[in-house]
Amino acid sequence: MYIHHAMQELTLDPDNWTDLRTLGHRMLDDMFEFLETVRERPVWQSVPASVRERLAAPLPVAPSCAAATYDEFKELILPYPTGNIHPRFWGWVMGTGSPVAMLADMLASGMNSHVAGYDQSASLVEDQVLRWLAELLGYPSTTSGILTSSGTAANLIGLAVARNIAAGHDVRARGLQHDGAPLIVYGSTETHSWAQKAVELLGIGSDSLRKVAVDANFEMRLDDLRDAIAADRANGLHPLCVIGTAGTVNTGATDDLRAIAKICDDERMWFHIDGAFGALARLAPKHRAIADGIELADSIAFDLHKWMYMPFEAGCALIRDAAAHRAAFALTPSYLTALERGIAAKPLEFAARGIDLSRNFKALKIWFSLKVHGSDLFGQLIDQNIDQAAYLRERIESEPSLELMAPVPLNVVCFRYHASDAINQEIVLRLQESGAAVPSSTMIGGRFAIRVAITNHRSRRSDFDFFIDEVLRHAGELEESR
């Protein structure tokens, strides 16, 4: 009895490891089944009211059987995912995830590494993965980087380094609460909304974000950019940074990155690229020229959970000047001081490159995926998605009742049926509600557009044929019922 006394202390570990392990195996089988059969299910379905009600249940104060909780998960949660795991999900820009990455996420959660730095495997793996990614995008091996939660977070880090380092005064200490010339950031009217969030968060303010007009290809007008910079300088303002976009969210346009790099060089400004998905076109052997100049930025943000199909979250920021990156964020309070040896012998290098101190092992799924699949396959899959977009464009161009709304330089196709905005919106809703496909929508030139963004390794050419058939079927039904 005495010997068991210590065992009476409480823990979250199971009394019976075998039972929980058996349940874990059941979960794993179910998830494999779930992924293998995803094509047979609707892309998406609305959460029914009865499920909503049950997901509003009060706080569970007492324990429940793990198997019963899992049954509830299978009934209330698993059937209602976002849908982006399905081959016909092309809404917004979301990656698909993969079975290999799911297994890696389980391993990462079990290890539960705290990746602020430290002498541990996870930090070495993150550094290795960052080197691989820098190489894939054509950045030098001395480039610094960090994995982040999201594209917004990665872009924010790039812009924060620009503000803290390129502003020319001690922004970390003095903030922007002083009499210096206001900092101005430049993007295009097609720049993603992260830029507004970032300048707001950084205290720059959205009034100081210039949205430069775009040309017919939705690329930033460079004359307008030069004029805006000159006008701001003439007004005593401080042009800080130009944001170039590789793959705009609306139409997949890529700015002339080489030209912007030259302008930033001439103007002694920071060049940041938002390459959320478009940067990864650099990996695609057939289409890599689309991302020409991607290697020229001072900082670049992109998302492995978009066009490298990783499960969320896996954003990435790369900063060319490693010292500038560190100087923008590093702190060393006494409880985080590095010692000569031991676990803290390695500095908190990742905490010194971004916002978070507590960080999980995001790198493991990327490490596993690049090793198991090889980087070449990712490039081929990106080529395949770009080819699928071109195929969809051809299908649309050959249908007299459909109208292409924008050029298709990458993986985004915007089009509409030759009827009112309301009918086009109804087509999108019926496609989603029927579970046939999930496109999203946007406004282009003030008109409603059905928008297909292809960052999906499960999509096949036949899925786009089916999609066009369904668009036309719903359109026909809507015309008849008018």
Place this chain on the structure above:
Amino acid sequence: MYIHHAMQELTLDPDNWTDLRTLGHRMLDDMFEFLETVRERPVWQSVPASVRERLAAPLPVAPSCAAATYDEFKELILPYPTGNIHPRFWGWVMGTGSPVAMLADMLASGMNSHVAGYDQSASLVEDQVLRWLAELLGYPSTTSGILTSSGTAANLIGLAVARNIAAGHDVRARGLQHDGAPLIVYGSTETHSWAQKAVELLGIGSDSLRKVAVDANFEMRLDDLRDAIAADRANGLHPLCVIGTAGTVNTGATDDLRAIAKICDDERMWFHIDGAFGALARLAPKHRAIADGIELADSIAFDLHKWMYMPFEAGCALIRDAAAHRAAFALTPSYLTALERGIAAKPLEFAARGIDLSRNFKALKIWFSLKVHGSDLFGQLIDQNIDQAAYLRERIESEPSLELMAPVPLNVVCFRYHASDAINQEIVLRLQESGAAVPSSTMIGGRFAIRVAITNHRSRRSDFDFFIDEVLRHAGELEESR
């Protein structure tokens, strides 16, 4: 042959699902074994040079066998975790993770939900979990909240709402680049370094972060706080926000939260609480009075990956005024416009409460854990950790060669051996290097302290006995070798 043509298209899904599934089952068995036997292994070990070298291997362009990659993982990565899964890891403040949460993380990765909002189960689960957490901390059901990557990110969100809403002018548009009175933020000298990072990021600047002195219990001196606010007002500055801390990182002290709430009320200032781990003392039936006043803040940040033992990442921000929370962050560009029905019928509520647009399903592990274990068990485990800290304090007080360096109001114990800083540092390093235990260190009153922070559901009282024995053994050896 024709019927298989479509199958020739590339995908990350396996050709052979059975093989990968079998490997997955092997991984699951290995991880259960890894967790069940964690007590038998060293807490931590340095990554050997040979492993470092292999983790610097070049980019894999060609595919590899998944099983071989897994073997590499088992050889190079799994043996070298941070160590926080082990019962004798008490360094910094890191949670332990749990087998149930690991399984939930696998399910979340397989579902790969994009939790910006949308009509889907994951958003309902996150809302449910946030309601549960608000209730546990005594906040009204109308409280808004969001799960975040880290405590820094959660605290940053609280401070950003304060800045954007309480500043009294349109900070989102105008930034801090104008002639208004500079905003000032107040914490104590014991406030965690996140506060510096946050004021720097927000453009407030670290010069505008006042670090108010603490008393002998390491709690903020309220007279000094009042004086600092009055002095700043007299100088034409704008006192914005007071940061109260529940559980300081150095010694586990909790500021007088009720008194700070009163001061903020009098001064019409925002009250933010950093409750990274200390807020969760509210759950502990025996010790909940420690977190008295925790329910009075305008915003509060805490980490489920600390004292609720969740695997990383699971930070949380709660904002009392839901409209203020939304007003601080919401954006609606055209490609994110909500439609009447379909997947986007629900607004992007989570994207409108923080930094990230792409967000993973962090809520699932919390949902599973609260249901399987019940919230009562978490409270009991927190009580157990606080009792363990008290027990360790008693052991230290009864050893003439050991000196307590600070009061022990919570779960942090700072002490030293009666010898030089160098010897105390060497004790910490030998404890870590021998794999016996991982305390971290800090400086208190200019002197080196061995620091034990207990947020570990695997620790037993006997582990602390073993720890003291090892401290004294290493101390003795070091004294002898002098």
